[in-house]
Amino acid sequence: MRVGWIGTGRMGYAMAARLAGPGTDLAVWNRTRAKAEPLAELGAEVVSSIAELSANEVVFTMVSSSGDLAQVLGELLGGEVAPQVVVDCSTVSPEASAVARSACAERGTAFLAAPVSGNAKVVASGGLTLVVSGPRESYEHVAPLLARIGRSVTYAGEGDVARLVKIAHNLMLGVVTQCMAEITVLAEKGGVPRHAFLDFLNDSVMGSAFTRYKSPAFVNLDYTPTFTPLLLRKDFDLGLAAARELDVPMPLAALTAQIVQASVGTGRVDEDFAILLDLQAAASGVALKPEGVTVDDGLGHG
Structure with a gap:
């Protein structure tokens, strides 16, 4: 599966690291490229623009705010092609999540809200937990990836209830x-x-x-x-x-x-x-x- 990752801060880096390696064709982007570059040693490709991730089957986002989420999705969805599924692990409001879901829907992209419980140390130890909401079929499609990131994944229902x-x-x-x-x-x-x-x-x-x-x-x-x-x-x-x-x-x-x-x-x-x-x-x-x-x-x- 071709997977993209946007955002390699403390949490994003640790989570992306669990996806890197055999079995996943992972490409990552971060505003400060140097923070993403160590992932190359784990087998990930570090790209220079968000647009380079648009053709990936699944793209994860892990950013700091609602404004950041809107910005990166604008670049991700603004080209000729768009991902099949966007999985957002950021902590944003239900309202911002609904706006992101609508933007994805306009491009035919399924949107999963997937916020997490834990921090970088918890991620590294394999103890992260995730809660997901959105289309059930899309959730089941990406469930194997989510299982690699954390020890527990809970599907909470449709829409943005995970927020x-x-x-x-x-x-x-x-x-x-x-x-x-x-x-x-x-x-x-x-x-x-x-x-x-x-x-x-x-x-x-x-x-x-x-x-x-x-x-x-x-x-x-x-x-x-x-x-x-x-x-x-x-x-x-x-x-x-x-x-x-x-x-x-x-x-x-x-x-x-x-x-x-x-x-x-x-x-x-x-x-x-x-x-x-x-x-x-x-x-x-x-x-x-x-x-x-x-x-x-x-x-x-x-």
Whole structure:
């Protein structure tokens, strides 16, 4: 199968890398070519323009915003030929997704919304999960490719419902992280080392793959970005807009959105959103220090 890939940022690169190699004729494009070039060592072709991907059977897109998606689709669909299927893995609003679906339909191209849960480390470990919506026949056609990218793929239905699933997921991501920050600071201020509290939490019924994954950052204050406060704020904006449209009260999400905004207001927008721990500590009169303890992130490599 001839496959194109647009967008090789942190997530896009890791996902494209899982498709590269035997069994897939993969061509990739990125605005900054240098970020895509290492994929050539894995067997992918790095192209100079989006238009060069138009004849591919399937094209994946993984971009940062609704505007970026509209722009790349304009170039992808603007030539004499167009792909059979476009699979968009970006996190965009349902409205932007519907516009993209319409643009594809005008060229006879099926459009699948396929947002993901995870980050580049999760992708590399094989733990990514995807939720997909769109034509069932097109989903089944690309399912073998999706299975190579992640360990779990859920088909949610027709249209753009996968977007709402991802937005709801990221609302929970923010709420759970803020809750995790609050209880961790409470335990520390009471004299419990963070690594000890989180070790107990992760092995209890309240632990999860996410709390375990985030524990090394909380213990050692490593805020190397996997997902920034700016991106989380965007998803809260999308989620609360959907809640207003559907008349669903979301008091916890609304409060967390303000705390996320406060994290953005600190100016630390290039760090991981786990800096919510620092904000909670500052509000509690606690001075955090890295504990220097090796903590298993649950991804299979310690």
